[in-house]
Amino acid sequence: MFSKYLEWSNGVLDESKGKENAGITAFLMMVLTFIVFILLLPYFLVSLTIFKPKTSVIIWFALGVALFGFVYPSLPLMFVYTLILGVAGYLSWRYLSGWRMRLIVRNDIRDYLKEFYDGSDSKVGIKVLKTAVPGSYRVDFRTPRGKTDEQLMKQLEGLGSALALVRYMPLDLDERQGFVSILISFTDPLLEHLDSSKAQVLNLTDEELNDPGLWLQVGIYADTEPMEVPWWLPELGAVRNMTAGASGTGKSSIQKQRLLFACLSPHFEVALCDGKGTEFDLFKPYSDFYAFGGSSSEFFAWIRFLEQKVLEHKEILNASKASGVPRKYEVFNPYDDGKIVVAVWDEIGATMGGLDTKQYMEAENRLFAITSIARSLGIATNFSSQTFNSAVISTRIRDNTFDAAEGFKLANFQESKFIGFTEDDEARPDKIRGNLLKSGRTSSAGQVVLRGFGRNTYGKSYFITSEQIRTTLEEKGVRKDDETRQQSESEILG
Numbered sequence: 001m002f003s004k005y006l007e008w009s010n011g012v013l014d015e016s017k018g019k020e021n022a023g024i025t026a027f028l029m030m031v032l033t034f035i036v037f038i039l040l041l042p043y044f045l046v047s048l049t050i051f052k053p054k055t056s057v058i059i060w061f062a063l064g065v066a067l068f069g070f071v072y073p074s075l076p077l078m079f080v081y082t083l084i085l086g087v088a089g090y091l092s093w094r095y096l097s098g099w100r101m102r103l104i105v106r107n108d109i110r111d112y113l114k115e116f117y118d119g120s121d122s123k124v125g126i127k128v129l130k131t132a133v134p135g136s137y138r139v140d141f142r143t144p145r146g147k148t149d150e151q152l153m154k155q156l157e158g159l160g161s162a163l164a165l166v167r168y169m170p171l172d173l174d175e176r177q178g179f180v181s182i183l184i185s186f187t188d189p190l191l192e193h194l195d196s197s198k199a200q201v202l203n204l205t206d207e208e209l210n211d212p213g214l215w216l217q218v219g220i221y222a223d224t225e226p227m228e229v230p231w232w233l234p235e236l237g238a239v240r241n242m243t244a245g246a247s248g249t250g251k252s253s254i255q256k257q258r259l260l261f262a263c264l265s266p267h268f269e270v271a272l273c274d275g276k277g278t279e280f281d282l283f284k285p286y287s288d289f290y291a292f293g294g295s296s297s298e299f300f301a302w303i304r305f306l307e308q309k310v311l312e313h314k315e316i317l318n319a320s321k322a323s324g325v326p327r328k329y330e331v332f333n334p335y336d337d338g339k340i341v342v343a344v345w346d347e348i349g350a351t352m353g354g355l356d357t358k359q360y361m362e363a364e365n366r367l368f369a370i371t372s373i374a375r376s377l378g379i380a381t382n383f384s385s386q387t388f389n390s391a392v393i394s395t396r397i398r399d400n401t402f403d404a405a406e407g408f409k410l411a412n413f414q415e416s417k418f419i420g421f422t423e424d425d426e427a428r429p430d431k432i433r434g435n436l437l438k439s440g441r442t443s444s445a446g447q448v449v450l451r452g453f454g455r456n457t458y459g460k461s462y463f464i465t466s467e468q469i470r471t472t473l474e475e476k477g478v479r480k481d482d483e484t485r486q487q488s489e490s491e492i493l494g
Contacts, residue, residue, distance in 0.1 A: 102129075105137055105139075106126055108162075109128070109139065109159070110126060112159060112162050116152070118144070124142070125142040127140045131183070131189075132220055133185075133187075133224045134187070134192070135186045136183060136185040136187070136189050136224050137184055138171065138181060138182070138224075139182050139183075139184060140180075142178060148177070149179070156168075156180075156182060163186075165184050165186060166188045167185035167188055167222065168184055168185075169183040169184075169223050170182050183223045183224065189223075190444075190458055190460045191443060194219065194220065194461075196463050196464050196468060197468070199462040199468075200216055200217040200257075201218075201258075201260050201264075202464060202468055204264065204476075209264055210265070210266065210267070212232050213232055214230065214231075215229065216230070218254045218257045219253075219446070219448070219459050219460050221455065229450070231340065231380045232267075232378070234328075236331070236403070237329075238341075238374060238376075238377070238379050239380050240403045241402065241403065241406065241452075242384070242385075242402045242419055243382060243383070244386070244387065244415070244429065245386065245429070246408070248441065248445065249408035249409040249432075249434075249442065249444065249447075250408055250446040250448075250461060251386075253463050255382060256280070256469065259283055260283075260473070262342040262344075263283055263287070267339055267340060268341070268342045269340070269342065270286070270342050270344070271287070271341060271344070272284070273344065273345040274290070274291070275294065275347025275351045276347050280344070282466060282473070289302060289305045293345065293351035294350060299355075299363070306343055306379065307366065307369075310370055310374075310377055313341075313377040313379065314377060316332070316337050317337060331378070332378030337378065338378075340379070341380065342381075343374075343379060344381075345381070345383045345384065347386075348385040348392055348393055349385050352392055352393065364394045368396055368397050368401065371397060371402075372401050374401070375403065381401075381402075387418065388418040388419055389415075405421075405450070406448055406450055407419055407448060407449045407451065408432070408446075408447065409429060409430075409442070410432075411430065413428065413430050420451050425456055429448075429449050432447050432449070432458070434447070446461045448460070448461055
């Protein structure tokens with residue numbers, strides 16, 4: 001094959017008076033082909049085919065074109081061949097460079113545990129796996145014969161110091177005896193930048209968009225596993241959530257992702273009260289009801305909208321149950337009863353601070369009447385504030401009408417206690433620390449602790465930009481023009 005390629009390249013270069021370089025050209029092509037096809041591509045392509053079959057089809061096709069150009073050489077195909085070979089080589093090198101790092105880490109761990117494994121094959125018993133965050137690895141151990149998992153974990157206690165790790169975390173991924181997993185990080189996953197383009201809400205499939213009970217991936221936990229939150233749960237009903245965090249801590253990061261999902265999904269109606277009037281204005285054309293929270297008249301109009309939805313959903317739910325038709329779930333649900341209402345209220349303090357005493361008391365009474373029964377009536381809520389002390393919202397609303405909380409950096413334990421955290425919680429919002437960066441953002445921006453979502457540990461949320469939100473809404477969102485919204489509002493509010 002190479003002799004044929006050499007013969008062809010000699011002919012081409014002879015026409016341009018450069019025949020003396022033809023042998024060198026063919027030799028370099030041969031070396032490049034050998035390196036890419038023999039040394040790099042096998043491991044790369046096998047892994048890619050297993051884990052990303054769709055991508056691998058494209059690369060396999062490109063390599064087929066390259067091989068055709070090699071067997072049937074011509075000048076255009078030679079350039080195509082060289083280009084594809086170069087790209088394939090680069091991708092392989094990038095992949096294998098990560099593999100090389102994992103090999104180094106594994107060897108360091110093997111050296112550290114040499115005496116514990118005592119002649120057992122630690123090469124087979126220790127596997128280092130990639131995570132979603134560069135610099136963090138999941139390490140799976142097979143406990144050597146005659147030893148226990150507890151003994152192995154005790155040996156690993158000093159691994160963080162030995163490898164100069166930033167973070168070391170035991171993982172309970174396999175409850176069987178004989179298997180142990182840990183997460184090791186050479187860089188802190190909670191301080192690393194998360195690529196916002198990978199946020200699930202920007203890449204939702206049709207199946208995900210049509211799943212009202214979707215647990216939306218809004219970031220990662222400290223162990224690099226996906227951090228997920230829902231709007232609605234089949235057995236519970238609509239989720240009532242509070243978001244707390246000091247200014248600049250990134251508390252709107254998860255809010256915007258959840259709100260974007262609600263605007264894109266056909267199963268939700270969106271009622272948005274924007275305390276600042278600027279933070280969520282991009283969502284206004286796609287909301288069923290939008291109010292500027294700094295205006296008392298608009299704020300009370302938002303409350304009336306929700307009160308009307310409470311009456312509508314009660315009527316629908318009672319009629320559905322009285323009909324005797326088998327229901328999918330007992331609570332109000334989108335499969336039997338229609339759309340779930342998503343009520344988002346951002347910057348509670350900015351709104352409530354603009355009300356007089358009479359308006360303040362009226363608002364709290366009416367909000368309690370709504371939120372106390374919202375869960376079973378298909379009204380999901382997400383209220384956000386820098387603090388949830390009683391001066392901002394009454395304790396009966398705060399302590400009795402929320403199912404979960406997102407806590408970004410808070411000043412002290414008392415602030416964390418307001419949203420349901422206790423002294424026994426190892427992970428708490430007030431334990432998050434950060435420094436002010438030159439960019440104006442804090443190093444802890446986006447760090448969060450979730451309460452009520454199954455895991456009480458630290459996480460990091462995606463930051464999706466205004467441009468990403470705008471583009472996604474324009475591509476997939478259902479726009480509610482002003483005339484339609486005003487007509488809807490007038491019907492609801494009388």
